[in-house]
Amino acid sequence: xxxxxxxxxxxxxxxxxxxxxxxxxxxxxxxxxxxxxxxxxxxxxxxxxxxxxxxxxxxxxxxxxxxxxxxxxxxxxxxxxxxxxxxxxxxxxxxxxxxxxxxxxxxxxxxxxxxxxxxxxxxxxxxxxxxxxxxxxxxxxxxxxxxxxxxxxxxxxxxxxxxxxxxxxxxxxxxxxxxxxxxxxxxxxxxxxxxxxxxxxxxxxxxxxxxxxxxxxxxxxxxxxxxxxxxxxxxxxxxxxxxxxxxxxx
Amino acid sequence: xxxxxxxxxxxxxxxxxxxxxxxxxxxxxxxxxxxxxxxxxxxxxxxxxxxxxxxxxxxxxxxxxxxxxxxxxxxxxxxxxxxxxxxxxxxxxxxxxxxxxxxxxxxxxxxxxxxxxxxxxxxxxxxxxxxxxxxxxxxxxxxxxxxxxxxxxxxxxxxxxxxxxxxxxxxxxxxxxxxxxxxxxxxxxxxxxxxxxxxxxxxxxxxxxxxxx
Ligand code: HEM
Ligand code: SF4
Ligand code: FES
Numbered sequence: 186x187x188x189x190x191x192x193x194x195x196x197x198x199x200x201x202x203x204x205x206x207x208x209x210x211x212x213x214x215x216x217x218x219x220x221x222x223x224x225x226x227x228x229x230x231x232x233x234x235x236x237x238x239x240x241x242x243x244x245x246x247x248x249x250x251x252x253x254x255x256x257x258x259x260x261x262x263x264x265x266x267x268x269x270x271x272x273x274x275x276x277x278x279x280x281x282x283x284x285x286x287x288x289x290x291x292x293x294x295x296x297x298x299x300x301x302x303x304x305x306x307x308x309x310x311x312x313x314x315x316x317x318x319x320x321x322x323x324x325x326x327x328x329x330x331x332x333x334x335x336x337x338x339x340x341x342x343x344x345x346x347x348x349x350x351x352x353x354x355x356x357x358x359x360x361x362x363x364x365x366x367x368x369x370x371x372x373x374x375x376x377x378x379x380x381x382x383x384x385x386x387x388x389x390x391x392x393x394x395x396x397x398x399x400x401x402x403x404x405x406x407x408x409x410x411x412x413x414x415x416x417x418x419x420x421x422x423x424x425x426x427x428x429x430x431x432x433x434x435x
Numbered sequence: 436x437x438x439x440x441x442x443x444x445x446x447x448x449x450x451x452x453x454x455x456x457x458x459x460x461x462x463x464x465x466x467x468x469x470x471x472x473x474x475x476x477x478x479x480x481x482x483x484x485x486x487x488x489x490x491x492x493x494x495x496x497x498x499x500x501x502x503x504x505x506x507x508x509x510x511x512x513x514x515x516x517x518x519x520x521x522x523x524x525x526x527x528x529x530x531x532x533x534x535x536x537x538x539x540x541x542x543x544x545x546x547x548x549x550x551x552x553x554x555x556x557x558x559x560x561x562x563x564x565x566x567x568x569x570x571x572x573x574x575x576x577x578x579x580x581x582x583x584x585x586x587x588x589x590x591x592x593x594x595x596x597x598x599x600x601x602x603x604x605x606x607x608x609x610x611x612x613x614x615x616x617x618x619x620x621x622x623x624x625x626x627x628x629x630x631x632x633x634x635x636x637x638x639x640x641x642x643x644x645x646x647x648x
Pocket of ligand 1 (some may be wrong): 252397399448449450451452453456457460502505506507509510512513534535538540542543545590593596597598600601602605607611629
């Protein structure tokens with residue numbers, strides 16, 4: 186039998202939400218153009234670790250396999266990113282894979298990103314259009330604004346910007362960088378703007394914009410290239426105006 | 436209002452860092468710069484400042500309380516961060532860490548410096564006319580000179596880089612280009628104000644060396 190080329194994976198595992206994490210190493214058969222997901226699939230197919238012991242297959246989440254759903258985020262060689270676009274050929278070996286430490290681990294590489302969805306609810310990241318009668322067509326939007334809103338709408342709630350941010354951790358209640366681009370996106374929309382102040386109130390409150398320390402890792406890490414720090418500074422200006430208005434007119 | 440507490444504190448912290456604390460830092464270093472023109476020029480400035488009406492009110496409300504609030508809340512902000520320079524060694528992340536490190540250094544330095552100077556004047560151990568001699572004698576010690584050098588440069592860095600983040604925190608510099616330019620401007624401020632502060636330290640130091648020889 187000819188010698189099979191393998192790739193060494195070092196994976197941080199955890200059996201359940203409350204169990205202790207531990208490291209386990211695997212040698213998976215190498216194929217050209219494989220990504221971290223296909224490497225994990227090899228372990229699933231043959232759950233034997235590098236010592237030759239049979240073990241539980243590593244579990245992870247993935248869905249779209251084209252970096253649009255955000256489900257497969259994990260920390261690969263120290264960097265939070267999507268496993269589906271992490272090509273083994275382009276990674277330093279051995280490949281170290283960990284769950285994103287910012288979120289509670291459910292099992293192995295699966296984390297619970299609920300806090301992001303809770304944050305979206307808190308800032309009302311939607312446009313209320315339901316009514317008892319037909320409200321007619323929405324207002325027209327200038328093309329330049331539509332393009333900007335489109336960039337902001339690319340967010341896939343993947344959690345990478347939270348993992349990258351030094352101010353998102355157990356000691357703070359910071360909602361995370363992504364939320365501000367969603368506030369901007371819905372406040373820019375002419376119909377969404379009708380609820381602008383409710384969203385501003387939400388980011389003025391607990392875990393809001395005040396927690397940002399301008400380390401600007403988020404904008405470097407975001408796989409979708411969303412101008413996160415521009416939204417943050419733009420909302421800082423909105424809050425400057427809004428808080429003065431609240432203060433002087435109440 | 437109570438849910439906006441973090442917001443109000445953070446904005447207050449940011450504002451106080453520039454006005455009055457930052458403004459005072461620049462004024463203080465400029466006054467000290469007169470030491471480069473000799474003892475008489477320096478002592479004249481010190482006495483002029485000490486003759487300001489309502490001096491104690493100015494000191495308490497424009498210097499002491501603002502620094503106290505900014506320092507204590509700054510420690511809390513610094514404590515909340517979990518630095519990750521290891522995985523994100525970018526320029527801004529480095530500045531983020533330096534801002535916190537220099538904040539803590541500045542706090543230690545200011546506490547020591549105020550104890551040695553203003554508190555000693557208040558206790559009647561040193562007369563205002565003797566402050567020049569006091570600084571000369573403090574800085575004649577090589578270790579104290581090094582401590583003052585680090586303290587002054589840390590405070591000035593913290594102030595200059597703090598101006599950068601002040602501009603972001605209030606939404607004045609919004610886009611990447613504006614923020615890049617303000618990085619250059621604030622770093623020029625850092626170098627220039629450091630020069631003013633260090634020149635004064637060197638003036639006292641040289642006077643000490645001259646006395647010693
Ligand atoms: C006494 C000890 C001090 C501590 C512990 C401290 C701490 C801090 C910290 C942690 C920040 C970062 C805030 C953030 O970006 O979220 C900060 C910002 C700042 N500090 Fe200080 N600081 C101190 C003294 C000073 C002094 C003496 C000055 C002025 C010369 C100053 C001026 C500023 C400015 C202008 C900011 C920027 C505020 C903003 O981000 O909007 N600080 N300080
Ligand atoms: S802003 Fe970018 S990094 Fe953050 S959750 Fe959205 S897509 Fe992920
Ligand atoms: S599987 Fe959807 S982003 Fe990777």
